[in-house]
Amino acid sequence: MAKEKHINNTTLNNSPDIEASSKIDAIKQLIFGENMQAYESEFEAVKNDILSKKQELESLIDEVRNELLQNIDNLSTDINIRITDLENSFNDKADRLDEKKLDRKLFGEMLMNLGEKISK
Template sequence: MKKDTKAEISENLNGEHKNASSKIDAIKELIFGENIQEYNEEFEALKKDILHKKNELQELISSVESELLQSIDSLSTDINIRVTELENTVNDKLDDLGDKKADRKLLSELFIKLGEKIAE
């Protein structure tokens, strides 16, 4: 008998709980009725708009990211070309200087030999 009583009590409590919440919902509906529906519709519209804007922003971010990566690649290639050109120019100048110094050295040797021949 105790088991049956406990079951009845829990059913009554559950039933009362369900009835109480449905009563509260009914009171809310009476008081706020149309306003809540309007608010829900507005919130849904705002949600859709926000999601749409979010998707647009993500697409824009992706587009800008790909453009930036492409620009960085292009700039990197341009810089590499310019650095290579500068290296070649510097190497050419160093070769010219080396040749000029060799010529001076050769000239000095020739002048020494010429001086020795004159001295004889």
């Protein structure tokens, strides 16, 4: 019997809370019903707009990233070509210097040979 009273008291205690809550919700609906629906639709529109803008920004970021990577690749290729051209130019000039350079020992031997030929 004590258990039945406890169960009934618990059910009765919860029941007024539920009724009060539902009454408050009903009053809120009466007072703010149209406004709440308008607010919810506005919030949903703003949320959708934000998601749309986020997708646009992500798309733009991907485009810029791809463009930057392409520019970096082009720049790298251009730099490699210029470095190769500079190396070739340097090697050509070094070869010309070797050709123009006067080897004193060789020049001395040539002069001695020329001198010997003249004296004969």
